[in-house]
Every structure is written in structure tokens, then in C-alpha cells.
Amino acid sequence: MKTILIVEDSSTTRALIRAVIDELGDFDTVEAATGFEALKMLPQQEYDLIITDINMPDINGLELINFVRSNVRYSHVPIIIVSTERSEEDKKRGLALGATAYVTKPFKSVELQEAIQKIIGP
Amino acid sequence: MKASKKEFIAEAEDLLEESQRLILEIQDTFSSGLNPDTINALFRTMHTLKGVSGLFGLQGISSISHALETLMDDVRLGKIPMTDVVAGFLLKNLDIMKNLVDTISRDDEEGDISAFLKDIEAFRNSRKGRAEERADEERIDAAIMKVLSEYEEHRLKSNIKDGKGIYLAKAVFLLETFDTSLEKLTKTIKTVGELISTLPTSSNVPDGSIGFNLMFGSTRPLEEIKKTVNFDIDVLVQPKTAQQQSAAALATVKSPDAHLKSTSTTVRVDIEKLDRILHTIGELTLAKGAVKRIGTELVERYGRTELVYDVHKISQALERRLSELQGQVLEIRMVPIGQIFTRLAQIVRRYSRETGKDIELAVFGEDTELDKYLAEEIVDPLMHLMRNAIDHGIEPPEVRKQMGKKESGTIILKAYQKGNHVVIEVKDDGAGIDTVRVRKKAIEKGLIDDDVELQEKEIIDFIFTPGFSTKDVVSEVSGRGVGMDVVKNKLSALGGFAEVQTVRNAGTTFVLTLPITLAIIKALIVRVGKEKFAVPLTSMSETFIVEHKDIQTIEWKEVYYLRGEMLPMVRINNFFNIEGDSAERSFAVLAGFGERRVGLMVDEFFGQHEIVIKSHSDYMKNLRGFAGCAEIGKHEVILVLDAESLIDESVLKQKGGSHV
Numbered sequence: 001m002k003t004i005l006i007v008e009d010s011s012t013t014r015a016l017i018r019a020v021i022d023e024l025g026d027f028d029t030v031e032a033a034t035g036f037e038a039l040k041m042l043p044q045q046e047y048d049l050i051i052t053d054i055n056m057p058d059i060n061g062l063e064l065i066n067f068v069r070s071n072v073r074y075s076h077v078p079i080i081i082v083s084t085e086r087s088e089e090d091k092k093r094g095l096a097l098g099a100t101a102y103v104t105k106p107f108k109s110v111e112l113q114e115a116i117q118k119i120i121g122p
Numbered sequence: 123m124k125a126s127k128k129e130f131i132a133e134a135e136d137l138l139e140e141s142q143r144l145i146l147e148i149q150d151t152f153s154s155g156l157n158p159d160t161i162n163a164l165f166r167t168m169h170t171l172k173g174v175s176g177l178f179g180l181q182g183i184s185s186i187s188h189a190l191e192t193l194m195d196d197v198r199l200g201k202i203p204m205t206d207v208v209a210g211f212l213l214k215n216l217d218i219m220k221n222l223v224d225t226i227s228r229d230d231e232e233g234d235i236s237a238f239l240k241d242i243e244a245f246r247n248s249r250k251g252r253a254e255e256r257a258d259e260e261r262i263d264a265a266i267m268k269v270l271s272e273y274e275e276h277r278l279k280s281n282i283k284d285g286k287g288i289y290l291a292k293a294v295f296l297l298e299t300f301d302t303s304l305e306k307l308t309k310t311i312k313t314v315g316e317l318i319s320t321l322p323t324s325s326n327v328p329d330g331s332i333g334f335n336l337m338f339g340s341t342r343p344l345e346e347i348k349k350t351v352n353f354d355i356d357v358l359v360q361p362k363t364a365q366q367q368s369a370a371a372l373a374t375v376k377s378p379d380a381h382l383k384s385t386s387t388t389v390r391v392d393i394e395k396l397d398r399i400l401h402t403i404g405e406l407t408l409a410k411g412a413v414k415r416i417g418t419e420l421v422e423r424y425g426r427t428e429l430v431y432d433v434h435k436i437s438q439a440l441e442r443r444l445s446e447l448q449g450q451v452l453e454i455r456m457v458p459i460g461q462i463f464t465r466l467a468q469i470v471r472r473y474s475r476e477t478g479k480d481i482e483l484a485v486f487g488e489d490t491e492l493d494k495y496l497a498e499e500i501v502d503p504l505m506h507l508m509r510n511a512i513d514h515g516i517e518p519p520e521v522r523k524q525m526g527k528k529e530s531g532t533i534i535l536k537a538y539q540k541g542n543h544v545v546i547e548v549k550d551d552g553a554g555i556d557t558v559r560v561r562k563k564a565i566e567k568g569l570i571d572d573d574v575e576l577q578e579k580e581i582i583d584f585i586f587t588p589g590f591s592t593k594d595v596v597s598e599v600s601g602r603g604v605g606m607d608v609v610k611n612k613l614s615a616l617g618g619f620a621e622v623q624t625v626r627n628a629g630t631t632f633v634l635t636l637p638i639t640l641a642i643i644k645a646l647i648v649r650v651g652k653e654k655f656a657v658p659l660t661s662m663s664e665t666f667i668v669e670h671k672d673i674q675t676i677e678w679k680e681v682y683y684l685r686g687e688m689l690p691m692v693r694i695n696n697f698f699n700i701e702g703d704s705a706e707r708s709f710a711v712l713a714g715f716g717e718r719r720v721g722l723m724v725d726e727f728f729g730q731h732e733i734v735i736k737s738h739s740d741y742m743k744n745l746r747g748f749a750g751c752a753e754i755g756k757h758e759v760i761l762v763l764d765a766e767s768l769i770d771e772s773v774l775k776q777k778g779g780s781h782v
Binding site: 035036039040043054055058059060062063064065066067070071073089090093096097 | 268269270271272274297298300301304319320321322323324325332
């Protein structure tokens with residue numbers, strides 16, 4: 001079973017992302033409500049995919065991506081950014097920092113499912 | 123012209139209009155702080171314009187919008203500071219593009235635009251060096267810059283701009299407890315400056331720990347910062363020296379002086395807030411009325427003692443100040459009508475192109491002021507009249523030529539103040555209204571019998587009937603479903619009215635008369651039997667006394683000769699079916715203006731009162747003859763008569779009850 005780490009400060013969005021992933025059937029999900037929580041959870045287990053928001057209260061998603069990419073232990077983990085369309089520039093930066101894909105909020109479940117399956121699908 | 127090209131021109135005009143609006147918004151916010159969203163939106167309109175003009179193979183517009191898009195991209199990324207000069211330059215180029223769009227709409231070639239492109243490029247290069255903070259930013263490690271979100275980058279820039287030093291505190295914490303330690307450090311940093319970003323790192327950090335680079339801006343000396351924060355600190359950007367800073371401070375004190383004068387003496391206020399103030403004034407007016415009444419009662423009861431005299435004096439002062447306050451607030455609501463004329467001018471340009479009729483628009487009296495609410499509400503009726511004039515009024519060029527008229531049609535839009543009213547005229551030099559045809563149509567529609575003799579004025583009034591159109595084909599311009607009746611009803615709702623003057627083959631003039639303001643008005647309080655009503659002074663011109671024996675009946679209409687002119691009369695008691703006084707004479711109010719006038723007969727006048735008209739509930743919406751209701755003190759609520767609909771209703775009733 002592959003594990004996905006969801007980093008998102010909005011609990012409804014987190015629940016939505018989890019539901020979308022559950023629909024796919026074959027993934028475990030772990031959730032972090034803040035960037036700090038994510039930093040703590042990173043060393044605790046292996047992740048196959050990280051889904052992160054950009055605008056969060058403590059550290060932003062870009063800083064998290066940079067942290068993941070610059071640490072040999074996690075640098076191979078693919079990352080999907082889920083963020084609003086207003087942060088066009090942030091999207092560019094995220095991809096430049098090494099995020100694998102970008103899904104714009106609000107998203108259709110299929111969009112996110114397709115992105116996940118393309119990256120770590122069977 | 124191909125339809126697709128028409129679409130392009132319409133879209134291009136929309137985009138240019140939107141760009142202009144955005145630039146004006148940017149100019150408005152120079153002093154209060156620019157909104158990055160507005161700048162970004164401006165970038166996007168240029169981007170879209172480039173895209174669509176490219177699709178149509180319009181090289182000129184496409185290249186210019188591309189050049190401006192590049193310029194805007196630099197502005198939005200802060201490479202070029204947004205200043206008044208830049209805004210002015212953009213506006214100039216919008217005009218150039220508008221001309222190009224006009225050229226294309228006339229099916230002409232775009233012409234050589236290389237000079238414009240060179241100009242934009244030169245301008246961009248000349249502005250580029252001006253963003254001083256750019257150099258400072260570049261001193262910051264690219265590795266740090268690239269993880270900043272747009273907002274953090276913005277904060278960084280503004281810290282640098284303010285001359286603050288930019289520092290990086292490096293901390294390493296245990297993974298299990300880093301959040302509490304980090305929170306403590308964050309708090310400490312906030313005591314010396316502004317925390318800009320928190321960057322986690324794992325380089326040079328032992329296992330089980332995590333590193334953080336905290337970027338912050340501060341004006342404090344480095345020694346003090348080091349002592350307070352107590353972590354390794356890198357200096358990323360030096361603070362400006364004290365001298366530089368005071369110079370900068372002086373500059374920020376001096377230059378805004380000039381700035382403030384030009385831009386920030388105006389305040390934008392939501393019209394709703396002004397409405398609320400007026401509402402409060404309305405309530406105060408009622409309270410004032412009560413004080414006045416108490417004063418009068420005191421005189422009656424205790425005579426003119428000193429205390430009573432005091433109350434009287436206070437109530438007078440209150441009255442004066444209140445009416446001053448009212449006047450001032452009403453003045454704030456006033457806008458020059460030119461604001462909406464500009465919008466109408468654009469529409470005329472667009473429709474004249476769509477219909478292939480060359481139209482010259484002449485505008486007079488743009489400075490005439492009226493209430494903002496009324497100005498906004500009158501736009502649609504005016505737009506409809508303009509479309510109508512272009513579509514039905516002005517003949518096609520060939521026809522005009524045959525008739526010996528100038529090939530291009532003329533529409534005159536004119537506004538002026540007349541007492542408490544603003545008059546707006548829309549005049550065209552087109553075909554005029556064909557009264558024979560209107561009459562025929564009215565008979566067809568069963569509005570009149572074919573043997574009824576009507577005056578020309580009465581025939582023309584049929585164009586205000588719902589669903590009435592003499593044009594068999596509904597044109598693209600005038601559209602379907604919106605008729606002159608909408609114009610009339612809107613005006614009536616606003617307390618105004620519409621008149622038409624037309625001369626066959628010479629043109630038509632629509633005269634719209636509106637009260638200057640709706641908010642608080644003076645009204646004459648009248649009595650009919652046991653009922654009281656208010657008649658707004660804005661809808662009446664005089665009062666007179668009528669001896670019943672002088673009233674004559676002509677064609678089922680009751681009329682009275684006022685100074686030799688025939689005036690239709692309406693007995694309010696009969697109209698609303700209430701019992702009036704049985705006297706030999708009545709008081710009468712001359713309501714309406716110009717050609718549409720009527721005498722309203724009532725039993726008694728109670729004098730003037732300031733009222734705030736409140737619309738009544740939906741339950742009573744279908745009752746004609748009332749404009750709403752108003753409170754006149756002592757919790758007494760009375761109905762406000764609507765002269766316009768009374769005139770209509772009376773004509774219908776007396777014409778033998780052909781109610782629609």
C-alpha cells in the first residue's frame with residue numbers, strides 16, 4: 001500500500017482531498033494541518049507522494065518543497081501542489097523548486113485523481 | 123464587414139476600456155497603496171488583447187499589445203516601479219490602440235506602427251534602472267529568493283525600500299520540540315522587527331534535528347539585534363545609514379506633500395453609507411419637527427416665558443443646522459452628468475459602426491450635476507433612447523443623401539438644470555415619428571377605435587405603451603423586449619417624466635426631466651375628506667382655487683381654463699373613491715410640467731413638509747397613483763401621490779375606461 005502525505009491547513013479541503021484519494025482505493029493517507037506538522041511527520045515514515053497547499057500560516061508550501069527537495073532522505077518523493085489560481089507566480093516557483101504537478105483549487109476530483117495516478121498509479 | 127471581425131472589435135474595445143479603468147484605479151491608489159491584483163489584471167488584459175489580435179492576423183495591434191504586455195510584466199514583477207509617469211504612458215498607448223481599432227473597423231490598413239513600438243521599448247529601458255530595491259534584492263541569495271511566496275517577496279521589498287536591514291537568523295532545534303522553540307524565537311524576532319519568512323533546512327543539521335533560517339527586517343543596530351535574538355545572524359542587506367535614512371525620511375515627508383495635494387484630497391465613499399446618513403438626517407428631521415411642535419404647544423399653554431423662548435430659539439437653530447447638514451450631504455452625492463455621457467458616447471460609436479450609419483455625437487452640459495443614484499439609474503433609459511435614435515431615427519446614409527440631408531446623422535445629448543430638476547435631451551436629426559403609422563398600429567392593437575380623433579401629441583404617447591413598436595423587424599441594435607414603456611416607467615419611478623417632440627423628416631427630441639435628488643424632498647400636505655396625502659413639490663408648479671361652477675366637461679374630460687389654457691382636472695376623492703367635502707369650491711394642485719399637466723382637486727392644504735419617500739411593500743405595488751409613503755411626525759404615515767401615474771390613469775379613465 002502506498003502512502004500519501006496531505007499538507008493543508010483547511011480541514012474541509014483536507015477531508016475533500018482524502019475523499020478523492022479514498023475513491024481511488026489503493027492508497028493510505030496521512031494528514032498534516034500545518035507546515036510544522038509536516039516537518040515533524042516527514043522523518044517518521046516513508047511517503048510515496050506529498051500533496052501540499054502553498055498558503056499556510058507557519059511555513060509556506062514553497063519552503064516545504066524546498067526542504068523536501070534539498071534533503072537526500074526525501075528528495076525523490078513526488079509532490080503535487082494544490083493551490084488557488086490566484087497564485088500564478090507561486091505555481092511557477094513551486095514547479096521551479098521541483099514540484100511534480102500542480103492542481104488548481106477549486107478542482108474536480110478527476111483532475112486530482114488523474115494527477116495522482118499519473119505519478120504513482122499502478 | 124465580417125461578423126467575426128465585428129466581434130473582435132467589440133472585444134478589443136471592451137479590453138481597452140477595461141485597461142483604462144484599471145489604470146485610472148491605479149492612479150487613484152498611488153497615495154493609499156497600490157493593489158498588486160489591479161496591476162496583474164492590467165497585465166492580463168494586455169495579454170488577452172495580444173492573443174485575440176494575433177488570431178485575427180492584426181499585426182499592428184498584436185505587436186503593440188505585446189510590447190505593453192512586456193512592460194506590464196516588468197511592472198507587476200516590480201522591475202519597473204508603477205508611477206504616474208508609467209500610468210500616463212500606458213494611457214497614451216491605449217489611445218494609440220483605440221485609433222488602430224477604429225482604423226480596422228473602417229476596413230483601412232493598420233499602417234506603420236514601428237515608431238510606436240520603438241517608443242514603448244525605449245520607455246521600458248529608461249524606466250528599468252529605476253527600481254533601486256532591485257539591486258538590493260539581488261544581493262540576497264537566489265536560493266532564498268526562490269522559496270518566497272509572492273506576498274513574502276513583497277514584504278521583503280517594502281522592508282528594503284523603507285531602508286531597513288535584512289537579516290537571517292539561523293537556528294537548529296530538536297525535531298520533537300522545534301515548534302515550541304521556534305515559536306519563542308519568532309516572538310523574540312518580532313520585538314526587533316518584521317519576520318518575513320521561515321525557511322526550514324536540513325543542510326549541516328544533525329540527525330533528529332531541523333534547521334531554520336528566519337529572514338527578518340529591522341531598523342535596530344546589529345549589536346542590539348544579536349544580543350536580543352541570541353542566534354547566528356547573517357546580514358543580507360545593510361540598513362541605509364542614518365544619514366541616508368533621514369534623507370529618505372525627509373524625502374518621504376516632502377514628496378508626499380506634492381502627492382497628497384494632487385491625489386488624496388478625495389475619498390471614495392460607498393453610496394450606501396451616504397444613504398444611511400441621509401436616513402439618519404430624515405429621522406432627525408422628524409425629531410426636529412417634534413421639538414418645533416412642542417415649542418408651539420408650550421407657547422399656547424404657558425405663554426412667552428423665557429424658557430419657552432429658549433425652546434423656540436433652539437428649535438430654530440436646529441432647523442437651520444439640519445438643513446445645512448442635509449444640503450452638504452446631498453452635495454456629496456452629486457456627480458457631473460459627464461460621467462455617464464462618456465459611457466454613452468462609447469455606445470454610440472459602437473452602434474453606429476454596427477448599423478453602418480455614420481453618427482456625430484454632440485454633447486452639451488456635461489458639468490450639470492445630479493444625484494449619483496439618479497445618474498446611475500438614468501443610464502439605461504438614455505442608452506435605450508440613443509439606440510433607438512440610431513436604429514429607428516437616423517436614416518441610412520443613402521436615404522439621407524436622397525433627401526438632401528447630410529450623410530452623417532447627428533445626435534445631440536444635452537443636460538441642464540431647471541429649478542429643482544435636471545433636464546436631459548436626446549435629439550436626433552432623423553426621420554421623426556410617423557404619426558400616421560403609429561395611429562394605424564394603435565388601432566390594430568385595439569388601443570383606440572378607428573373613429574377616434576386624437577391630437578398628434580396623444581398619438582405620439584402611444585409609443586410609450588408596452589409592446590408597442592412600429593418597426594416590423596426587431597433590429598439587432600434596439601434589441602427585443604425593451605420598449606419605450608420601460609423608459610417611461612423608469613422615469614416615473616425616479617419621480618421624473620419623459621416628453622417627445624417630433625417633426626416629420628427633421629428629427630425627434632426626447633426630453634427627460636428628473637428631480638435633482640430623491641433623498642429628502644419637500645412636499646405639500648393635502649387633505650381629501652378624512653385622508654391626508656403628500657404631493658412632492660418637485661412634481662407640481664402651483665396651487666390655485668377652483669370654483670366648481672367653472673369646471674367644464676369636454677369629451678368626457680373635466681377641464682378648467684387656467685389663464686386661458688385648458689387644463690384637465692382630476693378630483694382626487696373620485697379617483698380613489700373616498701368621500702370628500704361637499705363644497706362649492708376646491709383647492710387644486712397644478713401637477714406635471716410642459717405638455718403633460720393636470721389639476722388635482724383636493725379639499726384643503728396643510729402646508730409644506732420635508733419627507734423621505736419610502737417605497738411601500740410588494741402587497742401594494744400594483745396600486746397606481748402612489749409613489750410611496752412617508753412619515754410626517756407623531757408616527758403619522760401618509761401616502762405620497764405620484765403625479766405621473768395620476769396623469770396617465772386620469773386620461774385612461776376619462777377616455778371611457780379602456781383600462782389596459
